Amino acid sequence: MVNGVINIYKEQNYTSQDVVAILRKKLGIKKIGHTGTLDPMAQGVLPLCINKATRIMDYLDYDLKVYRCICKLGLETDTLDIWGNILEEKKIPTLSKEDVIKAFQIGFIEQIPPKFSALKFNGKKLYEYARAGIELPDDIKKRKTYIKSMDLLSFDGENIEFRVVCSKGTYVRSICHDLGVRLGTCGTMSYLEREASGVFTQDDAISIEKIKDMDINELLSHIKVTEYPLDKLGKIVVPMDHTGSKFITGMHIPPAECISITPGQFDEEIPKLHDHLLDEKFCVFNENGSFLGVAYYSHQYHKYVADKVFYEE
Numbered sequence: 001m002v003n004g005v006i007n008i009y010k011e012q013n014y015t016s017q018d019v020v021a022i023l024r025k026k027l028g029i030k031k032i033g034h035t036g037t038l039d040p041m042a043q044g045v046l047p048l049c050i051n052k053a054t055r056i057m058d059y060l061d062y063d064l065k066v067y068r069c070i071c072k073l074g075l076e077t078d079t080l081d082i083w084g085n086i087l088e089e090k091k092i093p094t095l096s097k098e099d100v101i102k103a104f105q106i107g108f109i110e111q112i113p114p115k116f117s118a119l120k121f122n123g124k125k126l127y128e129y130a131r132a133g134i135e136l137p138d139d140i141k142k143r144k145t146y147i148k149s150m151d152l153l154s155f156d157g158e159n160i161e162f163r164v165v166c167s168k169g170t171y172v173r174s175i176c177h178d179l180g181v182r183l184g185t186c187g188t189m190s191y192l193e194r195e196a197s198g199v200f201t202q203d204d205a206i207s208i209e210k211i212k213d214m215d216i217n218e219l220l221s222h223i224k225v226t227e228y229p230l231d232k233l234g235k236i237v238v239p240m241d242h243t244g245s246k247f248i249t250g251m252h253i254p255p256a257e258c259i260s261i262t263p264g265q266f267d268e269e270i271p272k273l274h275d276h277l278l279d280e281k282f283c284v285f286n287e288n289g290s291f292l293g294v295a296y297y298s299h300q301y302h303k304y305v306a307d308k309v310f311y312e313e
Contacts, residue, residue: 003052004223009205010046044194053226062232062266063198071160071176076186080173103182104150145170227291232266234282244286252303
């Protein structure tokens with residue numbers, strides 16, 4: 001059985017689900033999922049998890065994503081990008097690069113996601129409400145997100161090109177909208193490229209067209225092992241005998257039985273966004289290097305407890 005993660009470069013005019021469908025057909029595998037939606041007119045890195053690797057998706061919430069974006073000032077649309085219906089056009093005040101940089105928001109922010117987005121409320125996606133003409137109160141839709149950094153790449157008085165490093169679930173379209181408002185006008189996204197998602201970058205991503213032309217063996221060579229993206233988690237190495245067997249059967253592991261314990265390297269702000277990340281997670285390996293699963297430290301039992309087991313005898 002094929003398990004692992006493959007890094008795809010999604011071009012414009014493909015939905016994220018289109019990419020999933022292409023890989024399902026190519027590999028003959030149904031259980032494939034992407035790690036974060038890219039809108040059809042956006043492009044860039046789209047990692048796909050295959051078979052058992054779909055179980056690691058929760059842990060990828062530790063990851064930061066990197067986007068390069070262009071915000072067009074003086075224009076507002078219903079979708080918050082240039083492909084939507086124009087709602088308003090405003091005069092753009094005279095602005096300097098310093099004015100733009102001062103308007104960047106860093107740290108924890110509250111966002112109102114675009115009306116046309118796949119975020120769910122009461123079991124329905126927001127774009128379904130929008131298409132039906134149903135307005136939702138803004139305070140219902142607000143969500144907390146984390147912006148690690150924003151860097152100005154260019155500014156010509158109308159178009160702001162910037163790079164943003166942010167947590168999963170951040171809407172760059174909303175960043176553009178809010179940036180326009182803070183600069184005394186309005187703003188909409190005219191270009192978006194995801195340059196990185198956690199450990200995956202555009203440099204090692206495979207285009208959809210290349211995948212279509214690959215034979216199956218070449219495609220399989222691009223699939224990374226299941227634990228490859230979990231570089232932000234800590235690492236525990238246990239003996240191959242009794243302790244390893246205890247872990248894969250769900251028994252708790254005392255720290256004294258571990259050969260080594262290495263803490264994680266994730267951004268310390270990220271767990272504040274996700275309750276399921278509050279207990280630090282560790283990848284567990286036996287001394288032979290086999291990946292056994294993911295554990296967390298239980299302060300109740302003072303032992304490491306299996307969160308998910310991946311190893312099979």
